[in-house]
Amino acid sequence: xxSPLQQKLKITGPSVVTANRTWDGVVVYRTAAxxxxxxxxxxxxxxxxxxxxxxxxxxVADDVGAxxxxxxxxxxxxxxxxxxxxxxxxxxxxxxxxxxxx
Amino acid sequence: MPLVNGGKIVDxxxxxxxxxxxxxxxxxxxxxxxxxxxxxxxxxxxxxxxGVIWPNNRDIDELVPYLGKVAAVAxxxxxxxxxxxxxxxxxxxxxxxxxxxxxxxxxxxRDQFVFMLRAGFDSFEVKKQADAEAFMQTAKRYSVFYxxxxxxxxxxxxxxxQLRHSEGVGT
Amino acid sequence: MYAYDEIxxxxxNERVSEFRDQVKRRLxxxxxxxxxxxxxxxxxxxxxxxxxxxxxxxxxxxxxxNQLRAxxxxxxxxxxxxxxxxxxxxxxxxxxxLSDLPDALADLxxxxxxxxxTSGNNMRNVTSDQWAGVAxxxxxxxxxxxxxxxxxxxxxxxxxxxxxxxxxxxxxxxxDRAAIKVHDxxxxxxxxxxxxxxxxxxxxxxxxxxxxxxxxIKHFVHGRDLLSYIEAIxxxxxQYGRRDNIYKARIKILVHELGIEKFSREVEDExxxxxxxxxxxxxxxxxxxxxxxxxxxYEKLPHMPDELRQAAADPxxxxxxxNSVAAHKNPGYSIVTISLKPIGAPPGDAxxxxxDALADLxxxxxxxxxxxxxxxxxxLPHVAKRDLPALWKALDKLGLATPNVNLxxxxxxxxxxxxxxxxxxxxxxxxxxxxxxxxxxxxxNLIGRLHINISGCIxxxxxxxxxxxxxxxxxxxxxxxxxxTIGGRADEGAALGNLIGPGVKFDEVADxxxxxxxxxxxxxxxxxxxxxxxVKRLGVEPFKERVYATR
Numbered sequence: 001x002x003s004p005l006q007q008k009l010k011i012t013g014p015s016v017v018t019a020n021r022t023w024d025g026v027v028v029y030r031t032a033a034x035x036x037x038x039x040x041x042x043x044x045x046x047x048x049x050x051x052x053x054x055x056x057x058x059x060v061a062d063d064v065g066a067x068x069x070x071x072x073x074x075x076x077x078x079x080x081x082x083x084x085x086x087x088x089x090x091x092x093x094x095x096x097x098x099x100x101x102x
Numbered sequence: 103m104p105l106v107n108g109g110k111i112v113d114x115x116x117x118x119x120x121x122x123x124x125x126x127x128x129x130x131x132x133x134x135x136x137x138x139x140x141x142x143x144x145x146x147x148x149x150x151x152x153g154v155i156w157p158n159n160r161d162i163d164e165l166v167p168y169l170g171k172v173a174a175v176a177x178x179x180x181x182x183x184x185x186x187x188x189x190x191x192x193x194x195x196x197x198x199x200x201x202x203x204x205x206x207x208x209x210x211x212r213d214q215f216v217f218m219l220r221a222g223f224d225s226f227e228v229k230k231q232a233d234a235e236a237f238m239q240t241a242k243r244y245s246v247f248y249x250x251x252x253x254x255x256x257x258x259x260x261x262x263x264q265l266r267h268s269e270g271v272g273t
Numbered sequence: 274m275y276a277y278d279e280i281x282x283x284x285x286n287e288r289v290s291e292f293r294d295q296v297k298r299r300l301x302x303x304x305x306x307x308x309x310x311x312x313x314x315x316x317x318x319x320x321x322x323x324x325x326x327x328x329x330x331x332x333x334x335x336x337x338x339n340q341l342r343a344x345x346x347x348x349x350x351x352x353x354x355x356x357x358x359x360x361x362x363x364x365x366x367x368x369x370x371l372s373d374l375p376d377a378l379a380d381l382x383x384x385x386x387x388x389x390x391t392s393g394n395n396m397r398n399v400t401s402d403q404w405a406g407v408a409x410x411x412x413x414x415x416x417x418x419x420x421x422x423x424x425x426x427x428x429x430x431x432x433x434x435x436x437x438x439x440x441x442x443x444x445x446x447x448x449d450r451a452a453i454k455v456h457d458x459x460x461x462x463x464x465x466x467x468x469x470x471x472x473x474x475x476x477x478x479x480x481x482x483x484x485x486x487x488x489x490i491k492h493f494v495h496g497r498d499l500l501s502y503i504e505a506i507x508x509x510x511x512q513y514g515r516r517d518n519i520y521k522a523r524i525k526i527l528v529h530e531l532g533i534e535k536f537s538r539e540v541e542d543e544x545x546x547x548x549x550x551x552x553x554x555x556x557x558x559x560x561x562x563x564x565x566x567x568x569x570x571y572e573k574l575p576h577m578p579d580e581l582r583q584a585a586a587d588p589x590x591x592x593x594x595x596n597s598v599a600a601h602k603n604p605g606y607s608i609v610t611i612s613l614k615p616i617g618a619p620p621g622d623a624x625x626x627x628x629d630a631l632a633d634l635x636x637x638x639x640x641x642x643x644x645x646x647x648x649x650x651x652x653l654p655h656v657a658k659r660d661l662p663a664l665w666k667a668l669d670k671l672g673l674a675t676p677n678v679n680l681x682x683x684x685x686x687x688x689x690x691x692x693x694x695x696x697x698x699x700x701x702x703x704x705x706x707x708x709x710x711x712x713x714x715x716x717x718n719l720i721g722r723l724h725i726n727i728s729g730c731i732x733x734x735x736x737x738x739x740x741x742x743x744x745x746x747x748x749x750x751x752x753x754x755x756x757x758t759i760g761g762r763a764d765e766g767a768a769l770g771n772l773i774g775p776g777v778k779f780d781e782v783a784d785x786x787x788x789x790x791x792x793x794x795x796x797x798x799x800x801x802x803x804x805x806x807x808v809k810r811l812g813v814e815p816f817k818e819r820v821y822a823t824r
Contacts (some may be wrong), residue, residue, distance in 0.1 A: 023300055024370040025324035064302040068320060086751055088690060092322050096691040098701050101622045102354035183311055183394065185434025189511050195544060213295065213312055220430035225687055232303070243291050246284035248424040248552040251431070257551075258280045258424060262561050 009049045009071065016043035016074050016082070017052075017059045018092070019066035027092045028066050030059045036066055040082050040093050045074070081098075104234035106226040107203070111234050111239065112225075116153055116174065126150075132176055135160055140166075146171050152201065158186035162193050170198045172226070180206035188221045195222035196252035215240045220251050275335065275420055276565050277385035284380045284427070286387055292316050293375035315395060315433070316365075317373060317388030321694050323595040326392040327352075327366045327374060329381060333401035333419040333443075334362040334645040338632040341643050345628035351377045356628070358621040360647045360685060360736055361440070362400045363391055367692055395433045396426035396507075397724050400442045402450045403646035406568070407654045409602045410486040413470060415445040415462050417563050418499065421554065425500050426459045428670060432507045436514035437522035440479075440508070441473075447765065454478045454487045454767035455739060458506060461737060463493065464818065470496040476536070477528030478767075480733035490537045496559070498544075501552040507543035509536070569640035569655050574605025576658070584662035592714060593665055596676035600658075607658055609639075611651040611668060612675040612683060616712045619648030619701045620686045630671050638664050638809055648724075649685055650678065680717040681725060681790070682708040685736060689729030689746065690753075696729035698746025698753035699779070702725055706783045711790075720790055723804045726761070739763035741805045742786060743770045753779045759789065759816055760808040773817045777824075785820050792819035 017030035021038075028036040029043035037043065046052040052071050059069035071084030084090040091097060105114040107249040116130045121137050125144075130151040138145060145152050146168075153174030156165055165175070175194060177187035187206070194200040205225040206218050212233035218242060219224065228234040247255045277285070282580045298304040304312075311318075330346065336344075341663030348356045351373045352366040359365055368376065377387060389696035391398055399419045415532050418641040421440060427434065432439075442451040445462035459475035478487025489758055494502045506524075513531075515521045523728040528536045584590045599608040611631070613621050617778070623631075631651065635643045638660045646652060656664055668674040677683050684707060687693065689700030704727055711717050726740025730747070738742035743758040754776035761770030777785050790804075796815055797807045 020320055020324070022306075023372045025320060027323060037641070063305050064300075067306045088322070091690060095323065096701075096703065097620060097699060098691055100353065100355070101618065101624050168499070181310075183434055184516060185394075186516075187513055188434070189508055190429040211308060213291075213308075215432075217428075217430045217433055244284070244287050244428070246280050246287065248284070248427050249429055258284070259561075261280060261559050262278070263557060266557075270296060 003043070004017075009052050011046070011049050011052050011071070012073070013049055013085070014045050014074050014076050015071045015085075016040070016045060016050055017055045017069050018043070018072045018089070019059060019069035021066050022064060030055055030069070036060060036062075040084065042080055043074070044075065045082065046071075103230065104229050106228055106233055106234050106237045107224065109238050116151070126163055128255075130173070132174065135165070136169075139164065142168060142171075152237055153205070154263070155264050156190065158184065158190060162190045162198075166198050167193070169198055169202075172202060172204055172206070174203035175200065176205040176207045176227075177223075178181075179206060179210060179214075182209045188217065191218075191221040192251060212236055212240050216244055220247065220253050220255065222252050275332075275562075276567060277414070278565065281424075282382075282385065283386045285389075287380050288316075288428075289375065289378045292378060296371060296375050299377070311434075312807040313371075314393035315390055316374075316378070317391035318369075319486065319694075321367065321688075321692050322690075323692070324368045324693070325374070327369045327377065327388065328359070328363045329365075329388045330384060331362045331364060331386075331393045331645045332398055332423050333405060333416045334403040334647075335405075335416060335528040336643040337384070338635045338643065339360075340384045340386050341628050341632040341635070343386060345379060345625040345632070347377050348625040348628065350380075354626075355624045357619070357620055357667055357688065358645055358649050358651070360621065360649060360687075360734065361398055362399055362403075362645050362647060364645075365648070365688075368437040383658070389427055389765065391595045392438075393433075394435045394437050395439065396435075397438055397440045399423045399426070400440070400451055400456075400647065402444045402446055402655065403610055403644040403652055404450060404599070405445065406566075407601050407603075407606075407608055408446050409476050409600050410446060411602065412445045412462050412464060412593070414563075415443040415460075417559060417566065417741075418460070418462065419443050420562050420566075420713060421500070421559070422503065424601065425503075432511055435507070436516045437519070437526065439510075441503075443768070449763075449767075450646065451767040452736070452739070452763040452767070454765075455480055455484075455763060456487060459487045460499075465493055465495075472499060474506075477525040477533070479523055480736055480738050481523070482520050482731050482733075483523075483526065483529075484733070484769050485529065486769065487606055488528065488533045490533065490540065497554050498548050500554060501548045501550065502540075502544055504547060504552055505540045508543050509539045513539070530724070531786065569642075571606060572657070573602045574606045574657050578605075578657075578659035580662050584665075585660075589669075590662060590665055590682040592718075593669075593674050593676040594661060596680070596718075597674075597678045598661060601655070603655075605658055605744045607656050607661060609661070609664065610678045611653065611654045611673050612678050613650050613673075614677055614683050614708065615672055615675045616677075616682060616708045617705050618708075620684050620704050623651075625674060627671050627673060630667075631673070634664060634667055644764070647685075648683065650683070660751065670728055676714060677763065678715060679722045679724070681711045681720050681723040682717055684708065684725045684727060685740065686727040687729050687734035689727070689735075691735075693729060695732055696746070696757065697731075697748035698729050699708075699748060700727040700729040700735055700744075703744060703746070703755070703779070703782050707786055710787060719800075720794065721800070721803055723790075724762075725786070735760075736763060738769045739767060739768060741808070742781060742789060743750055744786075747776065749776065755779070755782045755786060756818075757782075757789075759813060760805065762805055771813045773813055774821050781824075788820045789816050792816050 032044040151173035277316035475487035644652040692698040758770030
């Protein structure tokens with residue numbers, strides 16, 4: 001399998017690095033403070049391939065903290081708020097689109 | 103990389119030879135399959151033990167004529183996820199009755215020790231020191247085995263049959 | 274059901290303590306994710322979009338009531354109060370923490386349940402007919418053999434790192450409820466002319482990116498040779514199956530590339546070496562396994578008890594009985610299918626409360642036994658006919674008496690993009706909308722047997738290729754698009770569906786299915802002609818015309 005660091009990184013807009021926390025699997029986002037947050041709004045934004053690569057490399061290095069880090073597209077609204085860039089990321093942030101049985 | 107043999111961490115007497123390394127005069131050598139097959143007569147004539155490193159995509163039948171003459175066969179796990187060498191190991195032990203050292207090389211990790219032992223490996227080039235040190239403890243992790251292999255461990259089905267007979271069940 | 278003995282229990286406990294140690298090493302950083310991933314998968318632990326997912330095996334779909342209660346307990350204590358029954362007789366929990374998993378496994382081990390090899394490149398949970406042992410006309414109970422294979426393939430020292438996953442299914446009835454033709458190995462239990470038990474062996478079936486219907490590799494393998502024959506197939510596959518490309522690594526590709534004749538010669542050669550080894554099974558071994566299956570002590574009961582006669586006046590009861598109650602080999606009893614497809618709900622989900630209540634009903638009415646089928650429904654396999662009215666009332670209270678088994682709203686669907694990290698599109702909301710469109714029971718009954726299968730990606734966990742109507746979600750330019758096939762089937766007449774035309778958007782799927790159904794109602798020769806038979810007779814064209822005429 002190709003390591004995420006070897007993948008070609010083409011960034012078309014603002015992006016973040018996201019993963020799942022190792023001990024409980026919860027969705028997390030890489031912050032500028034070299035940590036993880038469960039809030040997308042805390043995520044570090046990258047806007048070019050070099051920055052994205054650097055942020056991803058730093059995330060990959062924290063294998064104990066979170067697993068499967070990758071770069072995900074986001075949108076930044078006029079107020080500077082970060083929003084998911086696609087349906088998958090929207091579902092990861094907000095949860096399932098259906099009512100849960102319980 | 104620590105070598106575990108007979109359940110203990112031991113010194114490796116074998117030196118691994120590349121395809122083009124000059125042949126040392128004495129000492130034990132492990133030779134890649136390609137070179138071994140090409141130079142078998144010369145290699146086997148010299149003093150010192152000879153073992154062969156057999157890749158997992160090369161037919162084991164080709165090695166069979168030499169099994170009585172080699173001191174070690176090293177099979178390869180390029181990744182621990184690639185399980186071809188388990189089949190090769192069982193064939194060597196169970197079909198061709200190979201009794202020499204059978205060494206696991208490559209990505210050899212603690213969590214595969216039991217499978218490897220059952221397939222017939224008795225020697226392990228372990229990737230991590232901590233795993234090598236945990237060998238004996240890990241090897242004892244399981245006491246129940248469902249499949250018959252050449253390692254002689256009694257299977258669950260067999261044990262049940264013994265219990266049935268000793269209890270006189272079956273009526 | 275099968276009762277574990279001390280030997281089985283010891284193994285499962287040893288497995289739990291091994292995994293506890295592995296999780297500990299993972300959380301301390303001693304194991305990297307790369308090293309740990311295969312270990313967790315081999316214990317049924319995936320990483321999905323929101324959390325870890327835990328898949329527990331229900332071998333050959335047989336559960337005891339205390340086991341179902343243990344599953345409810347896991348749902349409640351470690352998850353969010355529900356579980357999801359899958360298409361391969363497993364149950365999945367969607368919200369579990371890695372740090373809780375060893376405890377969850379230990380709790381399940383107490384009742385003889387495990388999650389070994391419910392994922393990973395090894396032998397998966399062996400599946401069988403959910404009516405095994407009770408279906409009229411069955412040759413013999415295939416679960417004895419399923420259990421034999423389960424044991425033989427559990428922690429197999431040679432085949433735990435195969436090129437890819439490997440699935441076996443067994444049936445012993447003419448009507449195949451186990452979908453054996455779309456498995457890596459499919460086994461059809463038969464008798465030879467001497468009356469001895471053996472198997473027709475199929476190989477190389479499967480769905481996913483490259484679907485194939487399995488081919489017969491041997492017409493009769495004697496029961497005593499079953500393990501050695503399977504071992505020979507696995508050995509050929511382990512050595513020659515492709516490892517360079519994950520999409521070409523399943524045995525179906527090897528069989529396809531070598532051709533069935535060459536593949537079967539390789540297997541035959543290997544088999545001749547090992548068939549007379551300790552893998553040969555004598556009758557005593559089979560008898561020992563059979564002796565640990567507990568069969569109910571049926572009473573001699575009337576075929577048509579008064580209770581049933583009286584309840585027939587209630588049209589709701591009758592609708593349910595006609596739909597969900599099937600003939601049992603013992604005429605005083607019935608097999609009751611419990612639909613996990615209520616209108617508007619995710620297919621296959623059950624809450625902890627429902628599981629507990631069902632366990633109680635199984636104790637009261639079905640000798641403590643529950644079955645799980647690949648259609649994502651449950652069944653109570655031994656219900657006395659006199660108890661049917663009382664059982665129906667109890668099920669109805671639990672929301673488990675929807676009379677839609679095998680009808681258009683009995684939809685098979687994968688978790689899709691709502692849960693799954695592989696998915697490209699959502700499946701569950703599509704299923705929910707379709708059940709609402711066809712919620713009217715008279716309408717669904719008028720349409721008759723019709724299986725809709727939905728997958729949220731090409732991996733085909735919703736078996737869309739073999740749905741009478743198959744729906745495959747893909748992603749196109751950031752949008753969910755659905756490709757629709759018709760004419761697939763998963764039973765003894767297994768066939769792959771054909772695409773009716775270009776993909777349609779999320780909001781259009783239910784409309785398109787309605788069009789297809791309307792076309793069928795107009796085209797069928799008589800009410801008894803099933804959808805699948807009309808498609809077979811007329812092909813895709815008239816349906817395509819109808820769907821795309823106005824689009």
